Amino acid sequence: MDDLTAPTGREEALRAMPHPDGTAPRALVLGATGYLGGRLVPRLLGGGYSVRVLARDAQRVAAFDWGSRVDVVEGDATDEAAMGEAVRDVDVLYYLVHSMGAGKGFEAADRAAATTVAAAAAAASVGRIVYLGGLHPDGVPLSPHLRSRVEVGRILLDSGVPTLVLQAGVVIGSGSASFEMVRHLTEVLPYMPAPKWVRNRIQPIAVRDVLHYLLGAARVSADISQAVDIGGPDVLRYGQMMNGYALEAGLRQRAIAALPVLTPRLASHWVNLVTPIPRRVAMPLVESLQNECIVKDSAIDALIPPPEGGRTPYRTAVGLALRRAEVDEIETSWQDADVLGVPSDPLPNDPEWAGQVVFTDVRTAHTSASQESLWRVIQGIGGERGWYSNPLLWAIRGWMDKLVGGVGLRRGRRHRDRLLVGDAVDFWRVEAIEPGSLLRLRAEMRVPGKAWLELRARPDADGSRYDQRAVFFPLGLAGRLYWLAVLPFHGFIFAGMARSITAAAEAADAQAGTG
CATH class of the missing domain: 3.40.50.720 (NAD(P)-binding Rossmann-like Domain)
Structure with missing residues (x-):
């Protein structure tokens, strides 16, 4: 109903x-x-x-x-x-x-x-x-x-x-x-x-x-x-x-x-x-x-x-x-609805990056949690659960986006535990999803370029592996300066995400085991 x-x-x-x-x-x-x-x-x-x-x-x-x-x-x-x-x-x-x-x-x-x-x-x-x-x-x-x-x-x-x-x-x-x-x-x-x-x-x-x-x-x-x-x-x-x-x-x-x-x-x-x-x-x-x-x-x-x-x-x-x-x-x-106009192109495949300026931040972590538990944490990211890293830095980034007319972080997400292609997740939009393994988000915050965030859960010995990749295609000099400006914060944000997401998956596994 x-x-x-x-x-x-x-x-x-x-x-x-x-x-x-x-x-x-x-x-x-x-x-x-x-x-x-x-x-x-x-x-x-x-x-x-x-x-x-x-x-x-x-x-x-x-x-x-x-x-x-x-x-x-x-x-x-x-x-x-x-x-x-x-x-x-x-x-x-x-x-x-x-x-x-x-x-x-x-x-x-x-x-x-x-x-x-x-x-x-x-x-x-x-x-x-x-x-x-x-x-x-x-x-x-x-x-x-x-x-x-x-x-x-x-x-x-x-x-x-x-x-x-x-x-x-x-x-x-x-x-x-x-x-x-x-x-x-x-x-x-x-x-x-x-x-x-x-x-x-x-x-x-x-x-x-x-x-x-x-x-x-x-x-x-x-x-x-x-x-x-x-x-x-x-x-x-x-x-x-x-x-x-x-x-x-x-x-x-x-x-x-x-x-x-x-x-x-x-x-x-x-x-x-x-x-x-x-x-x-x-x-x-x-x-x-x-x-x-x-x-x-x-x-x-x-x-x-x-x-x-x-x-x-x-x-x-x-x-x-x-x-x-x-x-x-x-x-x-x-x-x-696509309220920001025509959607940006999907994330190009890696071989297509040849000859283009592209910045990436890659993080990998092993966890004793099952791939299923890791995926549930990945799929539930954003909204009221936040981004599993320094909430103040994320809040500041959200307000910066709001001040220039962007969507900001408060847009949230429509469903607490389920995502579909095209769903909004704060200032991201789901571009691709492979249930159990891949979530790719396309940035809709206002940035001088195009940005994506990929989160993956893979099987691994004695647990699973978490792969995280941020990809940014800068637009001109402004895009390059933007990446350099936020680079110092990536150590806090992206490294913290990898640690906290795997820890949350392990905690979910432990709770399931004691339940």
């Missing part, structure tokens, strides 16, 4: 209608490895759809529990050849991608992707496009990200393919960026100096209700092509949302002072410093709150019936999300 699982019959009414020949309709999901896409895909499969996904990395898709049950086309939404293959024989196309946090040029990137998808869908006679856009007021200047979302919706509506644009505001669910921002601002700050937008009215929606409307959109009549608003039953000010969270979390209500001097840029820096949300993600979230965003009408009810039992109240959605976080069963997280 998770915070999206609905009462009996809630999703049953939205099951796929088989084709006359009995075959299942095909759904194509763009953004399947993101926060909403990763939750929608299993529900489409459970609803009787045949599912295809478009993803840059098939390995990332394979890491999901449902990965073996979908067809995968490698590529992205701007790749005409990949899109042409992906839309073949598709009945409904879900467009769940947006260049959130992609920096300068994101509007052009969004426009190019939407144009490519629209043309491919029209050429393949796709039955319907479903796009999740942003809830916004009419007749007022919009933030760049909301403006881009509106433009994408128009491009898809003009494609000639029946399109339903679902316009949602703040999404509340375990792991959503909006929920995590509310959560950490409320928990960290007993008194909050806040931008004046805390007084704006917004209409949050539970993630389970967003999924209800996404599933229902596939069943909407083919003659419908329009944009409609979706939202929860509560219209709240942002300050009320924070205090609603406080009540659900058993905290005192927070005193909030609205200050006119906090611009969106300053506010996003503030969010970056006091929450795990990096500035590049915080900025579009903050910008979207500059205007009041409430549902304009109930047109959606004529197209998709409300969920059984009604739409989820805000505090109920918060309570559901908190319970999932408490038991470490967050289905997907904002961390799953």
Whole structure:
């Protein structure tokens, strides 16, 4: 059970209608490895759809529990050849991608992707496009990200393919960026100096209700092509949302002072410093709150019936999300999405280093612990367990990253004991994993170059061997100076990691033996 699982019959009414020949309709999901896409895909499969996904990395898709049950086309939404293959024989196309946090040029990137998808869908006679856009007021200047979302919706509506644009505001669910921002601002700050937008009215929606409307959109009549608003039953000010969270979390209500001097840029820096949300993600979230965003009408009810039992109240959605976080069963997280733009290239093989400047730090240690115990320690690294070496130095490095707009250490990890390819682990991301033997992490902290950290468990006489390798490809002179600057600390950090990880594995073995 998770915070999206609905009462009996809630999703049953939205099951796929088989084709006359009995075959299942095909759904194509763009953004399947993101926060909403990763939750929608299993529900489409459970609803009787045949599912295809478009993803840059098939390995990332394979890491999901449902990965073996979908067809995968490698590529992205701007790749005409990949899109042409992906839309073949598709009945409904879900467009769940947006260049959130992609920096300068994101509007052009969004426009190019939407144009490519629209043309491919029209050429393949796709039955319907479903796009999740942003809830916004009419007749007022919009933030760049909301403006881009509106433009994408128009491009898809003009494609000639029946399109339903679902316009949602703040999404509340375990792991959503909006929920995590509310959560950490409320928990960290007993008194909050806040931008004046805390007084704006917004209409949050539970993630389970967003999924209800996404599933229902596939069943909407083919003659419908329009944009409609979706939202929860509560219209709240942002300050009320924070205090609603406080009540659900058993905290005192927070005193909030609205200050006119906090611009969106300053506010996003503030969010970056006091929450795990990096500035590049915080900025579009903050910008979207500059205007009041409430549902304009109930047109959606004529197209998709409300969920059984009604739409989820805000505090109920918060309570559901908190319970999932408490038991470490967050289905997907904002961390799953690539919020820093196009991923870096994977770590090149050693023979490919010829002619390149590369710095490495290699540590090896023998341990009497079994390979299995050593691997469990490796797989559990980061998050609340930390990095098995000087915590102060790691904390300083995390704050340095935060100060320059990076993700920092507080991003944590989604599951306490399990990792998948693509998972975030503090300011690293899992690039490769071989269960029982290898964990490779790619750095997402801001550094002048590209960095990786490999941790291996190998069988060895009378126990196992721990291999640790840090690899850094410097970018210009700044990269070389950076490596030289941090080199003195490696003796503390990387040597300490090797000692502490093997010691933890031995302690786990000893505990298992006495148990």
